[in-house]
Amino acid sequence: DSGVTQTPKHLITATGQRVTLRCSPRSGDLSVYWYQQSLDQGLQFLIQYYNGEERAKGNILERFSAQQFPDLHSELNLSSLELGDSALYFCASSVVGSLAGGGTYNEQFFGPGTRLTVL
Amino acid sequence: QQPVQSPQAVILREGEDAVINCSSSKALYSVHWYRQKHGEAPVFLMILLKGGEQKGHDKISASFNEKKQQSSLYLTASQLSYSGTYFCGTISSGSARQLTFGSGTQLTVLP
Numbered sequence: 001d002s003g004v005t006q007t008p009k010h011l012i013t014a015t016g017q018r019v020t021l022r023c024s025p026r027s028g029d030l031s032v033y034w035y036q037q038s039l040d041q042g043l044q045f046l047i048q049y050y051n052g053e054e055r056a057k058g059n060i061l062e063r064f065s066a067q068q069f070p071d072l073h074s075e076l077n078l079s080s081l082e083l084g085d086s087a088l089y090f091c092a093s094s095v096v097g098s099l100a101g102g103g104t105y106n107e108q109f110f111g112p113g114t115r116l117t118v119l
Numbered sequence: 120q121q122p123v124q125s126p127q128a129v130i131l132r133e134g135e136d137a138v139i140n141c142s143s144s145k146a147l148y149s150v151h152w153y154r155q156k157h158g159e160a161p162v163f164l165m166i167l168l169k170g171g172e173q174k175g176h177d178k179i180s181a182s183f184n185e186k187k188q189q190s191s192l193y194l195t196a197s198q199l200s201y202s203g204t205y206f207c208g209t210i211s212s213g214s215a216r217q218l219t220f221g222s223g224t225q226l227t228v229l230p
Contacts, residue, residue, distance in 0.1 A: 043206065
């Protein structure tokens with residue numbers, strides 16, 4: 001258990017609909033990342049938030065949006081859904097660690113994912 | 120740009136060794152390795168930083184060639200539990216700390 005929670009676990013909806021996926025990061029982690037993983041594909045980075053502000057954007061469609069709230073949980077909103085949006089959506093939170101030699105690293109902990117099926 | 124992993128898939132017997140490679144066309148700050156079981160979340164294995172530092176699990180080893188922007192993950196004396204898809208993720212030097220993942224290597228360990 002990574003400590004990152006995501007709800008719901010499964011979501012089945014129809015084309016054209018809108019859904020909201022929710023993520024709660026590990027206690028103390030300020031960064032939240034969203035990834036999309038289509039069937040047998042790699043992880044595609046969508047967007048990152050840090051302490052409530054958007055930090056980086058990846059291949060996120062205009063139909064998708066996200067936000068991070070003051071309590072640090074995050075929501076990913078997917079609208080005008082298409083069949084191709086069916087995928088596993090992962091949220092990750094991260095901690096910045098330091099190594100003995102002074103290097104810093106960013107370790108991401110992934111939640112269990114939300115499986116979205118668009119019919 | 121996505122790092123390139125090789126091989127795409129490998130099948131081995133319990134106790135055999137395997138090497139998974141990851142290469143990037145960009146100058147890298149760090150390389151991250153994750154393992155994902157089917158339908159589950161990716162699990163962190165290892166981080167290798169430019170300059171030689173690394174953090175990971177005792178039973179996993181990896182290397183990072185900064186000149187070639189390549190990393191290799193070494194799985195020795197493989198166990199059935201090693202089966203899964205291995206992803207490398209890279210963070211480029213000078214960029215936001217954003218991980219770009221490769222397409223994965225599917226590892227199957229047979230008894």
